Amino acid sequence: MAELHDTVEAAARLLDLIRGTDVRRLRLAVDDVRIDVERDDGTPAITQVTSAEMAGGAEAVGTGAVVAPLMGVFYQRPAPDQPPFVEVGQHVHAGQQVAIVEAMKSMNPVVADRDGVVARICVADGEVVEFEQPLLELAPAGSG
Amino acid sequence: MSAVRRMLVGNRGEIAVRIVRTCRDLGIESVVAHSTADRGSLAVELADRAVHIGPAPARRSYTNIPALLYACAKTGADAVHPGCGFLSEDPLFAAACGEVGITFVGPSPKHIALMGNKVDARAAMRAGGVPVLPASDGPVDGAYEARQAAGDIGYPLIVKAVAGGGGRGMRVVHRPEDLVPAYEDTRATARTLFQDDRVYLERYVPRGRHIEVQVLADSFGNVIDLGERDCTVQRRHQKLVEESPAPSLGDDLRRRLRRVAVAGAESIGYVSAGTFEFIVTDDGEPYFIEMNTRLQVEHPITEERTGLDLVEWMIRIARGEALPFGPGDVEPSGHAVEVRINAEDAGRDWAGSTGRVRGLRLPAGPGIRVDSHLYDGYEVPPFYDSLLAKIIATGPTREVALRRMDRALREFRCDGVVTNAAFHRTLLRDPGFASGDYRLGIAESLCSPQP
Incomplete structure (x- = not known):
């Protein structure tokens, strides 16, 4: 029962995420990961991504969270007296640095895995974050 | 506090x-x-x-x-x-x-470091009056020094990593012509495992018994021992079965081992739970091999015989409490035996196995304790050690404890993952094990003829 509830919850969250985007159809299988995403114009955005391919860094699109690459301290700025890497509403491109997670004086860059617009910053500056904790949410960058 | x-x-x-x-x-x-x-x-x-x-x-x-x-x-x-x-x-x-x-x-960083260096540990124990085996005078540097030291120690001997322990980073050498290859090999292994390629040589006791003593020490200088454990059933230096008391130890030797362990802990001012491991030769001489400065996998058999929770006492000592018992206040009673159920495939040279646990049935009933993280549907991951469950059987006598263990192993079921449970049933039926008079090598001799 708990599992079913979780699945329904997850589906509801996914629906929320694609609402207002040009995604027409989204099919998801969990074991061995199969995700099919179809756009309004019928072209597939992603098809049959296996976990291995995902680890290989297949280009991600759509809404998603940028997660912490390791456990450490989250920083929004390169240095205390400098502006933040990104702010809510800002466009980012795949590979762009969006934050730092510091672990024992080693500054580990956090980079966006997709193009998008920063929808939310989920963590306060200076907060300790877990491995793979969502740090910020990216929404699709519109039609362009 | x-x-x-x-x-x-x-x-x-x-x-x-x-x-x-x-x-x-x-x-x-x-x-x-x-x-x-x-x-x-x-x-x-x-x-x-x-x-x-x-x-x-x-x-x-x-x-x-x-x-x-x-x-x-x-x-x-x-x-x-x-x-x-x-x-x-x-x-x-x-x-x-x-x-x-x-x-x-746990103990202080100082004590962990001291016992982590096997050469320093030997020296400290010898200074504390604990018997040690003949060995090289510290780490051995080069084939020439190795041959010289081996000449003094005699064969068989064992090449051990200074930073080793827990059965890792060691090689037994029976003949002089095998010394240099074993020496080079152990150095290379030690470099990979411990980033420290120093090794030393020590006399090897081929048909010994592996007996250890559990101690508990607080930060006010109180040290007690909680009896011994016999860990002679090993495969490739990894323990498979432990029991307490050690079945083939006379009372004099048992008392001596326990006294020596307490003296060893006192001599270095040790604090927390710790274990002194000894090899006991056929003629009943005990020698220190290493000290483990942590909780041990086999601690439950000591808990079952003493009624103490060792994790609790580690925590209480760490937060500054004094032991409320003195020497002789805690006397273990009855007999306890533990078998380690590992995800290992005896048919494939004991290779680790993985899979999803199905149809799990853990044993229970009088005298049975099971420490395990298994549940139906659990996926055994390939990244860590193969321990799945510890079955502990307790009884007033060894015979009763072993019969209960046999019952527990019959009840145990775990589909989806290959385990070594069949080995344990073979061991229980072995006359040598049943007699209580067994030596290192028993596990290998039971495994080798069968698939």
């Missing part, structure tokens, strides 16, 4: 569950630090809280010191129990906890 309100459990598997349970009993909140592979573990389920510290490989999660310290900072944990393995015998970790004001549930 340092209060312990929230404990970070820096380990996984059955030992993490074990620590969470004692925390619950003591009213201490528990936080389990876990890797991606252990997201759905029983310890995570049972703890008050969980922290995802890193990906599956242990060096990026369970042995990642910064990640564990950040996990304490994030969750407000004021103490860490390191369990067995991983960071439990890393003096840097113990020291780092101390520096940031977190209570490390």
